[in-house]
Amino acid sequence: MYEEVNILGQDWARIHFTENKGAAWGFQLNNFLTFLSESQAKIILTIFRVFAIFGIGYWLMSSIKGKASNILIVAVSFIIAGALGNIIDSVFYGVFFEESSQLTRNIATFLPKEGGYSSYFHGRVVDMFYFPMTTFDMPTWVPKLGGKPFTFFNAIFNVADFAISFGVGLLIAFNKRAFPNK
Numbered sequence: 001m002y003e004e005v006n007i008l009g010q011d012w013a014r015i016h017f018t019e020n021k022g023a024a025w026g027f028q029l030n031n032f033l034t035f036l037s038e039s040q041a042k043i044i045l046t047i048f049r050v051f052a053i054f055g056i057g058y059w060l061m062s063s064i065k066g067k068a069s070n071i072l073i074v075a076v077s078f079i080i081a082g083a084l085g086n087i088i089d090s091v092f093y094g095v096f097f098e099e100s101s102q103l104t105r106n107i108a109t110f111l112p113k114e115g116g117y118s119s120y121f122h123g124r125v126v127d128m129f130y131f132p133m134t135t136f137d138m139p140t141w142v143p144k145l146g147g148k149p150f151t152f153f154n155a156i157f158n159v160a161d162f163a164i165s166f167g168v169g170l171l172i173a174f175n176k177r178a179f180p181n182k
Helices: 038-065 070-096 159-173
Strands: 004-007 010-020 125-130 134-137 149-152
Touching (some): 070 125, 125 159
Antiparallel strands (some): 004 010, 010 125, 134 149
16 A cells, blocks of 8 residues: 655655554564454554553653653653654554555545544554665575565655654664763
8 A cells, every 4th residue: 555756856765655554564463473363463562552652651751850861861752752653653543544545546535534444543554754775686695585686775664663763773872871880
């Protein structure tokens, strides 16, 4: 389900509308725990995200109260903001938008007369940024991928995903300043 537009005429930078039913890279819990229905897996994922927000919120508040480093506070703020953005999609998107269809090239519209495509907690997360830097055939000696086309950086993500990744990146890059030894 997509519509794609090149950014500034560049083929490697695109706005690519897609709806993600699961977590990162479309991971769905019911793909691994086959006794779960897609609906049950979605509820579990969304509830996990809600609990994660409370945990990250507690971490942020205790960091502020404990006068932690500014790097830590900024990084955790990015992480919680991104997580909250993805939760908003998961909880509300299905209620307020109609279902998209790749076959009819129908992009979801806001507040359709018939109502949304799903109930609360069953929405998909909208991803839109796509930066396929290069595509090449993998060398034949690479197990399972050899001889097949490979696209470097094929992830499609959104602003919330970027915020989470940026926050985690700050923690990794500046971990000694974020978590100083006292």
